[in-house]
Amino acid sequence: MLDLFAGCGGISLGFRAAGFRIDAAVELDPIAAQTHALNFHGHEAPEVLAQHARGRDITNVEPAEVTADLGLGDPERAFDVLVGGPPCQAYARVGRAKLREVADHPSAYKIDPRGNLYLRYLHYIRVTKPLAILIENVPDVLNYGGHNVMGEIAEVLEKDLGYRARYSLINSAFHGVPQMRDRVYLLAVHEEVDQEIKFPRATHHMILPSGYGGTRSVALRLVDMFEGGAFEEADHGTPDLPGPVTAAEAIGDLSPITLHLEGKAKKAAQRFDVPVAYPKRQGTLPTYAKLMRTWTGFEAPTDGPRDHVIRFLPRDTEIFRAMPNGAEYPAAHATAVRLYEERIRDLEQRGKARLTESEKTTIFRAMVPPYPIGSFPNRWWKLRSDFPVRTLMAHIGKDTYSHIHFDSMQARVISVREAARLQSFPDGFTFCGTMNPAYRQIGNAVPPLMAKRLAETIRDSLLRACNRTAMVRVPVAAE
Known part of the structure; x- marks a missing residue:
């Protein structure tokens, strides 16, 4: 797994708990990068740990530089999964045309730096060609300056980059986190995997306070749930499930x-x-x-x-x-x-x-x-x-x-x-x-327990594909 905009490692921790290996991370904040490195690579040699602990600016570091620094080889073969939550500042002035341009032209992000972080994320997808993808962001990303950013990202992934993509607005309280945290999650698998995308079922049930309903309705205003779009309503469970963690x-x-x-x-x-x-x-x-x-x-x-x-x-x-x-x-x-x-x-x-x-x-x-x-x-x-x-x-x-x-x-x-x-x-x-x-x-951070629930769905999809087609990537170290 490669974790972009990794922070201290909430997503990484959830994926590690689900059985994934955290091979690399890109994080600008030097203290957060040190935290990530210490927790996921603290057992490695000092010189290797130092490489992982470097703060890296995704706007000026290429995937090949990351894999070279960490001895991971060809970036196209280095990672099965790419995850992260790029901020959406300035996206409204970019829109889907620029996203489509990035999909077709790998250097397009250099032409227009506005909304650069999403463009860089797509660039990393294009170069590394992961089997599966997770993108996380705040609810406003569904209605940002008149754009449904996640919907447009899903469109580009499906039409231009060869992925099946779905996204959902999920509150972490329904998945065992003692926090009412609404976030948008996009899951995508490469069409080679040939698997349907499934979001995790709720493990807990509650009635969210009224204020959350208003915020969610504003965020969902640009989401088309009725014409076969990429949005999927989150599961909120039933009253027979345990109540939320207090x-x-x-x-x-x-x-x-x-x-x-x-x-x-x-x-x-x-x-x-x-x-x-x-x-x-x-x-x-x-x-x-x-x-x-x-x-x-x-x-x-x-x-x-x-x-x-x-x-x-x-x-x-x-x-x-x-x-x-x-x-x-x-x-x-x-x-x-x-x-x-x-x-x-x-x-x-x-x-x-x-x-x-x-x-x-x-x-x-x-x-x-x-x-x-x-x-x-x-x-x-x-x-x-x-x-x-x-x-x-x-x-x-x-x-x-x-x-x-x-x-x-x-x-x-x-x-x-x-x-x-x-x-x-x-x-x-x-x-x-x-x-x-x-x-x-x-x-x-993304709550690690929430990340774990999403990681389990990705893991199960990849394992089903492996069992069906014997499509197994040999680890780089073994090659």
Whole structure:
């Protein structure tokens, strides 16, 4: 497998769990590239590991350069599967004509760099000729500047590059991830494989909150589901399936964090150099938590995770404590104002005199978040212990307010390890860098459990083709 726009390796981890070998990755962010290399090639010789850990810019590196650097030989024979999630910026100014041009002319992407990342992805497909393809992106890719990007990609794959392609809008909560994360996935197999494309059936069932329905309907506005197009409706299961994995099942077994309540927390950059032991527990672990500790090849460290660290936010501790579970920023702001008013009354009662307006303003600024209520209604959110969490985004590397821990006694945002758990990264998966880059890597990733479900469908299609036609590629190393 070759992973493009690989990030820290969410897709790679899912494919590895499904039995694939991760031979190469292309990732621009040097810290994410180091994370990917450490987790998937950390057992290799230092000079080989160093090659894998290099940040590579897909806009100026050719497939042949990647395979040459890693000793993988001819790029057309190096990979069976190509995966990735190219960003769709500027795509609306490119459109299907440019995609078709790339399919016919391998250097067309050099003529017009707008939307270059999708064009580069197609270029890699054209050169490497994989048997199967996975493309992942946000729901907006279905309605981006008047374009259904995935629909047009599917059209080019089928009409110009010899693939059968299907795409679907899938929420990861239906596949055992404790997170309501809508993403579009395109699966394609080469016509030589001669297999129908199947998306995984749901393993869990829930009714998504109303807001998700509105977002999905906007995204699907340009999708033609009724005339034999490439779109396939995702399976949402039936009520007899297990309910979704909850936040409590996902992170409730990790050690409480209270140093910030004891005045012992530091504002310095949080590094991952101190293990945090798992607490002693009565009874059995939730199934999900057990999986996170025992994932094959990424088993939990015996002394506990080293990235169970949080952001230092002293102004907001009491707000976090007093907010109701499931509350958003307007409730957080109202809670902060109430706490401020209580503080003013307490100070004036104890001081037997009214505070000046200047003194009140200073206290207000120290206690109440400054963001406009109408502009950031979803910026803060306190988790519900009995429900999956909302989508983890890359910007959790900046503030983490979108995921406040459900335990009011801890009064804090989620830790790096908790974010990883909610994204379905096992406890033995190591993130390079400090706290902020780790949060960003997690938020950018595809949930490994979701990737595993998709990888299993690709694996089964390829195995069926192998069994039918004995179409087996000899590994490059053996050649």
